[in-house]
Structure formats: C-alpha cells, structure tokens
Amino acid sequence: MSTIKLTVNGKAVSADVEDRTLLVHLLRETLNLTGTHVGCDTSQCGACVVHIDGKAVKSCTVLAGQAAGSNVTTIEGISKGDELHPMQAAFRDNHGLQCGYCTPGMIMSAIDIVHRYGGKLDEETVRHELEGNICRCTGYHNIVKSVLDAAGRMKVSQAAE
C-alpha cells in the first residue's frame, strides 16, 4: 500500500491504495469518478483517456503511483459548473454520441487534439488523431464533425479570454 497524492480536476486528493492499482481504478473506485470508462483494458480503445499534466493518456495503462504529484483531469472536470465544455456542447449539438460509452474518452482525446493543433485541424487530421479511440456504434462521422465544430468554438472562447 502507498499513499498517493495528486490533483484531480483541480482538487488535491490523497488515497491509500495498493501499488498495483491502475489510475483508472483509483479514479473510478476510490474517487467515484465513474465518467472515465474501462473498455478494452488493453490500451487500444481509448474509453479510459484522461489528461495527465495536460496530455491525453490511457488511464488503464498507468499505475496510480506513476500519476502521483501530477494534475489529472477527467471528463467530470472540464465543464464550468452547468456550462458544458465547448467539446461537450459540440458532441451534443452534432449528435456525436450514440450509446455514449466511448464518449468520455473521445472528448478527452479530442480536447487534447485541439490543444495540439489549434485552428489547423481538418477532417483527415482528426480521423488520424482519433486512431486510439474506438466507437463500436461506428459513429465516427458525427464524432469528427463534433471535433471540428468544437475546434472553432474553442478558438473563439480562447480569443475571448
């Protein structure tokens, strides 16, 4: 057992967990942040994507101990109160989700993509960059539309800040 201290969605968190605990299990089972999903559990599907220090990672393939001292952001941490993050709003407006299982990971990956590319995103780039996120409803068309829509909105909101 180890005491893990980290920041999750802006709040300092401390938890006593076994050293073998994966970050996704710390989030879901200890901190009750069940928005982050476990899909394949083999670092392929991307349902478990969260941000560690601003970078998208697959939390099913990170030990909780590796994240100690880091800033972790999950799907629960991106809205401002009741105001959805522009990526969430774009997914809703563009019907970017069907069953919703992959959506938290899609959104966390998509925010990372927009941060890395800024306004230089096109459809081909989005499709290539989403290679690590699998949607079994096969709803990629609207997911890509959502990401491109959000990229425009995020640019506008950044410019306004």
Place this chain on the structure above:
Amino acid sequence: MYETTYHRPSSIDEAAAMFAKGSESKYLAGGHTLIPVMKQRLASPSDVIDLARIKDLVGIEPTSDGIVIKAATTHYDVAQSAIVKKAIPALAYLASLIGDPAVRHRGTIGGSIANNDPAADYPAALLALDATVKTNKRNIKAGDFFKGLFTTALDDGEIITGVSFPVTDKAGYAKFPHPASRFALTGVFVARSPGGEVRVAATGASQNGVMRVPAIETALKANWSASALDGVKISADGLMSDIHGASDYRANLIKVMAQRAVAAAG
C-alpha cells in the same frame, strides 16, 4: 495484476540500487508494454522502478556528429522535436507512427528498445542508422544490442540512458501497420551515411526480430532509387507467418516498404 511495490527514484544510481534490492525487479518507463503484461500476469515483478521522472534520462541533445535521445524521452517528444526533425526527419516520422497519440504521450525510446518487440518501430531505426545504445555501464552498437525476440545485450539491472544517432546523408522509413495495434506488420528503415554506406533494417518480418536486409543494401549502394529494387527477391526463409500475413507476403512487404522508404528519403 499481482501485487508489486512501486518505486520512484530520482537518480540513475538510486534506480540501480533499488533494482538490486528487489527479488525480481523491473524497470518501468512509459509502462506501455510492462503494465499490459503485468495485467495479463505474464510478468509479476516484486518491484517496479519508475525511470520516467529521472531528469538525466529525459531530453534530446544535438552532438558534434548527430543527436542523442535520452532513454525516457517519449515518442511524442521525439516526433515533435525540432532537433530530430532537422537532423534525421525520418526518425521523427517513425516516432509519429507508433501506437496512437495517447500511447505516444507515455511510451519511450528506451522502453521500446529494451523490450525489443519483433514488431516495434525503433529497433529498425537504430539498426539502419548504426546508432549506439548508451547505458549506465557502457556503449553498445545497435548491431550488437538486439539479440532476437524480446532479447537484448543488456545485463540484469543495466539501465539504458540514451541512444546516440550519427548524422545521415539520407534516411527514410515506411511501415505497413497492423490496422488495430499499429505495430509493424513490416516496417523498413533505409539509411545512407555521409560516407556512402547503405544500411537497411526490417522490423515485424523476421522470427528473430529486427534484421538487416543485405540484398536491398547491395542494390541501393549501387543505385539509390526505388526502381533499383524492382528485381530484388527477398527470401521468405525465417520470416514470420501468422494470421496477419504469411512469410512470403512479408517478404514482398520488405521490398515494397523499402521502395517506399527510399522514395520518402529522396
């Protein structure tokens, strides 16, 4: 996953001392191979020693005759590096093809070569570019480092600190990725040194892991062009055969990927 004890040393020496103390220690860098095999219970290290936060193991530096990529540098950082893009753009391109973005944010060059997966990308680059693996004990030429499937020249407890790549005249990489895993069904790295020596390495093809391809090296030394390989026949002997591709299919892929790599190298 079986229980283990996680350690986060702050120096290379401290990491080596921790490794020696554990009954069955393993080093961890990005963890994108070790953690999956621990989850499958194929590995059950008593102690996991995290190298990723050791400052001396992260970064990319130009040298008098090339570049050094330190061992815990992520694939993402290599793919984005202005230093790598300027010195050996094919190497930055190779790093950009590994896994997917989230994997590239964690996976490291040291972890990839220490694992020596027969379908990993980096071993092909190291072998073709005649790179040198630097450890906390010695320097090992790439040709002596890779010893077959998941096997390297590393001693127990030895730590890779970085990889030194000499400058190259021309270099290119082409990969036929497995559509789900993004591992190389076959990938070929071609390189020509400033002195005119040609080295070609294929990954994902041989049953013994990364290999050089002498027939392609000879043809490219005589004529550095994709068409120079039109008449080259690659033997399927010793190549992998599995549900993804038979050995003769992979033999053909070696040639085709080499041609694409040469075309990319210019």
